[in-house]
Amino acid sequence: MLLPRARGPLSGLLRHLLLEGTEELAELDATARGRAATMPALSALDDEDLQLSLWMIYELSFRGFDDVDDRWESAPEVAGLRAVLERPFEQALRDATTSWTERALAVDGDVADQVFALAAGFDEGPDLSKFIRKEATPDQVRHFLRQRSVYHLKEADPHTFVIPRLTGPAKAHLVELQYDEYGGGRSGFLHHELFATTLRQAALDDTWGAYIDDADAPTLASSNAMSLFCLHRRLRGAAMGHLAAFEATSSIPCRRIAAGLLRTGFGEDAARYYDEHVEADAVHEQLAAREICGTLVRTGDVTARDVLFGAAACLVLDALQATALMAQWEDTGASDLAEAPL
Structure with missing residues (x-):
């Protein structure tokens, strides 16, 4: 499988990083941190750009991509980006499930x-x-x-x-x-x-x-x-x-x-x-x-x-x-x- 097409600036910059190297790493990091910091509650669940970016990062730990070096899986640049993007995603999941979790606990x-x-x-x-x-x-x-x-x-x-x-x-x-x-x-x-x-x-x-x-x-x-x-x-x-x-x-x-x-x-x-x-x-x-x-x-x-x-x-x-x-x-x-x- 080849890397999927980008769905926005975040997945576009990540795609470029995985294919071309670290030239745009600073811009990618700033884009990711800015998106994570300003994302409204729950919107991470329907943000295609963020979800595709996470999916590409996670896929590096599964079957990978034919056009991406496998060493990117453990690269610190990717690990850091993954942590940044996971924060709003996990928070959105917790926000969306709180009432159901509390109901089940009762x-x-x-x-x-x-x-x-x-x-x-x-x-x-x-x-x-x-x-x-x-x-x-x-x-x-x-x-x-x-x-x-x-x-x-x-x-x-x-x-x-x-x-x-x-x-x-x-x-x-x-x-x-x-x-x-x-x-x-x-x-x-x-x-x-x-x-x-x-x-x-x-x-x-x-x-x-x-x-x-x-x-x-x-x-x-x-x-x-x-x-x-x-x-x-x-x-x-x-x-x-x-x-x-x-x-x-x-x-x-x-x-x-x-x-x-x-x-x-x-x-x-x-x-x-x-x-x-x-x-x-x-x-x-x-x-x-x-x-x-x-x-x-x-x-x-x-x-x-x-x-x-x-x-x-x-x-x-x-x-x-x-x-x-x-x-x-x-x-x-x-x-x-x-x-x-x-």
Whole structure:
């Protein structure tokens, strides 16, 4: 994958730094610090320039870019910029989730009960899976798949970074869950490979990063939140809370999306990725919430508030993604979607 096109001055200067060197570092640093200092509350979540810049920096720790030297991953210039941009992003996530976190903390029971109550009671945003099941056109389904490819083509990778940050039973259970995500060690059954099959069956490009240039801000923010949580030891509780909420809200929506894929004519091979998650995630939600998060809180390794912050962030960002997609579908005709360079 090559570096994506810039979405504004910040990502433009970062792109130049990664491709050409440090000539414009001072300007990039000033731009980043100025943006971070003046950004209104919550606006970091829908700022494409900031989210793309963070996404490019995080991607250096995953598969990298064909046109960027891998040594940039650990370069102090990039590390400093990442810290500057993460501050308004993390603060926006905390601001957007405070009420949900407090509500969950008031629920009687352990942290797993609180995560499940949070997921069950969360009511922001449209129900995207119901729309895909009953009403979405084939072009809307393709649009949905293109946006989701930004995460699903590297599915499970962010949470794997947390494994060395845990010990004891919680670590063992996370390895157990991730083993399933990676297809039980069988090539062809890795979840990101199953999603690649879905893309091909929908006549879409299954190449990693193929649609990054058209990923909207909520899609980038959703991916970035996982990287933020999973690449910082201090946020390991939020990372596992995010995982628990992700799994707890996956099974039923996946059943609906699979049905929507069949209804719109994409076939059983296209639906296989979602079919796999119907049963797997029903098990994973218990594993993540009770055995991983529950153990971490009981042993005092993390707090319930840490876990619920991550869980609420997962739900809020998913709602923002759904809202953005539905808004675009309401404003764009089916023929326009089909022709859009997504």
